[in-house]
Amino acid sequence: MSxxxxxxxxxxxxxxxxxxxxxxxxxxxxxxxxxxxxxxxSFLSLDNGFNIASQMVFVLxxxxxxxxxxxxxxxxxxxxxxxxxxxxxxxxxxxxxxxLGVAMLAAVAVGALLxxxxxxxxxxxxxxxxxxxxxxxxxxxxxxxxxxxGTPFIGYMSKPYYVIGGLERPFGYLTIPIMVAMVxxxxxxxxxxxxxxGRHCYGVxxxxxxxxxxxxxxxxxxVLAYVVSGLLAGVAGVLLAGQTTAVAPDLGSGYELQxxxxxxxxxxxxxxGRGHALGAVMGTLILAATANAMNISGVSAVWxxxxxxxxxxxxxxxxxxxxxxxxxxxxxxxxxxVATAH
Amino acid sequence: MSIRDRLARTAAVEGAAVTxxxxxxxxxxxxxxxxxxxxxxxxxxxxxxxxxxLLAAGMxxxxxxxxxxxxxxxxxxxxxxxxxxxxSKGAPLLVAILVGVATGLVVxxxxxxxxxxxxxxxxxxxxxxxxxxxxxxxxxxxxxxxxxxDSTAFTNLSQGSVLGIPAPVLMTLAVVLLLEFVLIATPFxxxxxxAGINDSAAHLAGVNLRRxxxxxxxxxGVVAGFAGVLLAAHLNSVQPDLGTGFELTAIAAAVIGGVSLxxxxxxxxxxxxxxxxxxxxxxxxxxxxxxxxxxxxxxGVSIVAAIAFSRGTQWFASSLRPAAxxxxxxxxxxxxxxxxxNR
Numbered sequence: 097m098s099x100x101x102x103x104x105x106x107x108x109x110x111x112x113x114x115x116x117x118x119x120x121x122x123x124x125x126x127x128x129x130x131x132x133x134x135x136x137x138s139f140l141s142l143d144n145g146f147n148i149a150s151q152m153v154f155v156l157x158x159x160x161x162x163x164x165x166x167x168x169x170x171x172x173x174x175x176x177x178x179x180x181x182x183x184x185x186x187x188x189x190x191x192x193x194x195x196l197g198v199a200m201l202a203a204v205a206v207g208a209l210l211x212x213x214x215x216x217x218x219x220x221x222x223x224x225x226x227x228x229x230x231x232x233x234x235x236x237x238x239x240x241x242x243x244x245x246g247t248p249f250i251g252y253m254s255k256p257y258y259v260i261g262g263l264e265r266p267f268g269y270l271t272i273p274i275m276v277a278m279v280x281x282x283x284x285x286x287x288x289x290x291x292x293x294g295r296h297c298y299g300v301x302x303x304x305x306x307x308x309x310x311x312x313x314x315x316x317x318x319v320l321a322y323v324v325s326g327l328l329a330g331v332a333g334v335l336l337a338g339q340t341t342a343v344a345p346d347l348g349s350g351y352e353l354q355x356x357x358x359x360x361x362x363x364x365x366x367x368x369g370r371g372h373a374l375g376a377v378m379g380t381l382i383l384a385a386t387a388n389a390m391n392i393s394g395v396s397a398v399w400x401x402x403x404x405x406x407x408x409x410x411x412x413x414x415x416x417x418x419x420x421x422x423x424x425x426x427x428x429x430x431x432x433x434v435a436t437a438h
Numbered sequence: 439m440s441i442r443d444r445l446a447r448t449a450a451v452e453g454a455a456v457t458x459x460x461x462x463x464x465x466x467x468x469x470x471x472x473x474x475x476x477x478x479x480x481x482x483x484x485x486x487x488x489x490x491x492l493l494a495a496g497m498x499x500x501x502x503x504x505x506x507x508x509x510x511x512x513x514x515x516x517x518x519x520x521x522x523x524x525x526s527k528g529a530p531l532l533v534a535i536l537v538g539v540a541t542g543l544v545v546x547x548x549x550x551x552x553x554x555x556x557x558x559x560x561x562x563x564x565x566x567x568x569x570x571x572x573x574x575x576x577x578x579x580x581x582x583x584x585x586x587x588d589s590t591a592f593t594n595l596s597q598g599s600v601l602g603i604p605a606p607v608l609m610t611l612a613v614v615l616l617l618e619f620v621l622i623a624t625p626f627x628x629x630x631x632x633a634g635i636n637d638s639a640a641h642l643a644g645v646n647l648r649r650x651x652x653x654x655x656x657x658x659g660v661v662a663g664f665a666g667v668l669l670a671a672h673l674n675s676v677q678p679d680l681g682t683g684f685e686l687t688a689i690a691a692a693v694i695g696g697v698s699l700x701x702x703x704x705x706x707x708x709x710x711x712x713x714x715x716x717x718x719x720x721x722x723x724x725x726x727x728x729x730x731x732x733x734x735x736x737x738g739v740s741i742v743a744a745i746a747f748s749r750g751t752q753w754f755a756s757s758l759r760p761a762a763x764x765x766x767x768x769x770x771x772x773x774x775x776x777x778x779x780n781r
Contacts, residue, residue, distance in 0.1 A: 173686075217742060221742070221745075221746045221749065222749055223742060223745050223746065223749075224693060224698075224699045224700075224745075226689070226693070226699055227690065227693050227699075227741060227742075227745060228742065230686055230689075230690060230738075230741070231737075231738035231739065231741045231742045232738065233738070234734040234735065234737050234738030234741075235734070235735050235738040235739060237734050238731060238732065238733070238734035238735035238736075238738065239735060241731040241734070242729075242731045242732065242735070245731075246731070353565060356561075356565070357562065357565060360559065360561075360562050365559070366559060366561050398573065398576045398577050398580055398678075399573065399577060400573070401569045401570070401572055401573030401576065402569070402570050402573035402574060402577065403573075404569050404573075405566040405567065405568070405569030405570035405571075405573065406566070406570065408562065408565065408566040408569065409552070409558075409562075409563065409566040409567075409570075412558045412559065412562050412563070412566075413552065413556060413558060416556050416557055416558045417556075
């Protein structure tokens with residue numbers, strides 16, 4: 097509990113983060129690490145650590161955006177498709193002869209624009225978030241299919257793009273995607289914690305009515321949250337196109353559910369008002385570490401969805417049990433979120 | 439009563455707009471393709487829509503009570519796989535059906551226990567069981583050869599007919615009618631609305647929320663399991679990714695039909711209209727020779743259009759009658775059940 101330990105500010109801050117990052121998640125992560133290490137000693141090596149880091153970059157970028165949207169009380173199902181479509185934008189524009197920088201900017205802009213469309217449909221037309229972004233999932237996916245005519249975009253790779261995609265490592269272990277993900281995590285962390293927009297997000301998600309009464313322009317905050325989510329999906333798309341070296345029509349399918357799962361394991365709630373950037377990192381890390389551990393210990397690919405499902409269940413169950421325990425001693429199970437909101 | 443009043447009253451009926459949109463779509467398809475209204479095509483349309491219809495009908499219960507069930511797509515596929523496996527081993531038809539339905543029951547029970555008794559978020563629990571169920575079917579298809587059952591009793595589940603009406607359509611109709619009846623005419627149904635509108639009020643009124651939620655998820659699982667049985671008989675083969683994406687179609691169908699994701703509102707027949715809307719759309723486009731790659735785009739846009747249209751009609755209805763307060767029919771309906779529970 098963040099309230100009980102006030103000895104040093106750092107310690108109390110850390111314990112605040114840990115208690116809101118859901119202890120279930122931490123327990124699961126430790127369990128996965130122990131099991132994987134007992135199977136293969138290479139799991140805890142530096143090499144494999146960066147392996148996991150580069151595997152989790154894309155889900156992490158999406159999970160960060162998803163976290164912001166979840167905090168405002170929404171949900172964004174379109175991020176996987178938007179990521180795929182923006183990857184297509186880069187690939188196409190580069191193959192049309194545009195400079196890489198321009199193509200990348202255009203792709204990120206497309207991501208933000210699709211987020212804007214999501215936000216406007218939700219706030220102006222009043223459609224449920226689930227449905228509006230589900231429709232966008234279909235539209236973005238369909239557009240990529242139409243555009244690619246069913247065969248992957250190829251032949252857009254260039255020397256700098258190999259570096260941007262993380263396939264070439266000019267700085268040792270640190271690849272560009274990992275650095276971008278770190279910067280994005282830090283940015284989302286800072287925005288949520290230190291800016292008015294961040295506080296408004298928590299306010300809108302906790303009680304949009306109360307937020308509106310205290311002068312927050314609720315629709316604008318919600319639209320902005322979707323724009324940020326789309327923008328991050330665009331960034332992820334740019335990096336992903338560089339890593340896969342080909343943009344398949346179904347690139348990015350299913351990523352949206354992973355991103356939501358990661359955000360929720362990390363302490364975000366679908367009811368809004370809760371969640372933070374480090375939680376998204378934690379949630380993504382658990383999913384990536386589990387997948388990696390299964391590969392290392394030779395678990396057959398057909399079993400992997402089953403195991404991922406069980407890990408997800410286990411982490412929320414543990415979280416729920418500890419929360420119940422905590423609820424007995426203090427009557428404010430969501431205290432960290434409340435504290436962040438004000 | 440003036441025409442204006444009549445118009446306002448009709449437009450205010452929840453689900454009226456979607457029904458109108460559905461009819462307009464049917465007319466458009468009928469005009470643009472001579473084959474759309476032929477007996478064979480309608481037969482196909484009905485037979486192929488039963489799966490979405492069943493999932494959407496079960497989903498309606500879950501959504502009204504304020505939850506969500508993402509696992510139904512996997513349950514559909516897994517139950518089809520289990521049914522086909524049992525039937526291909528020569529088990530009697532009834533056993534195969536029971537195995538399929540029981541698969542749904544088990545998944546629904548797991549969902550319900552975790553959501554209702556442990557209080558874990560429904561989205562996450564059912565997302566996990568979606569993953570587990572889909573993975574289990576994948577494993578099943580690598581272990582067992584799942585192709586073709588050579589039994590007329592089994593294929594009759596899909597190809598048989600009574601008085602010219604295909605058997606799966608008849609069975610689905612029976613399930614839908616039963617579900618609608620239970621929802622609107624029994625204390626169980628009233629409790630579902632009460633819990634969806636205000637769970638703490640329902641709790642104070644004596645509703646056992648845990649049991650109610652458990653029952654609703656089990657029901658959704660069982661209905662999805664039954665849909666899987668019909669799907670197994672229809673295809674007589676099972677692919678590893680069977681059922682993928684059906685959960686989102688079922689939810690979209692319910693929402694298009696006006697079932698509110700915030701709970702407490704909706705009816706089975708409206709979800710069924712929504713399901714027909716989606717299946718007719720994709721079948722009509724196919725008939726018009728539209729490139730299948732357009733389907734996801736057209737479906738996405740028409741989901742938004744259908745809901746925006748029905749929102750617009752509601753708004754239009756309330757603007758026609760500024761004197762009377764906006765008719766919130768479901769809320770009024772729901773006030774009664776709360777009393778009924780209270781007695």
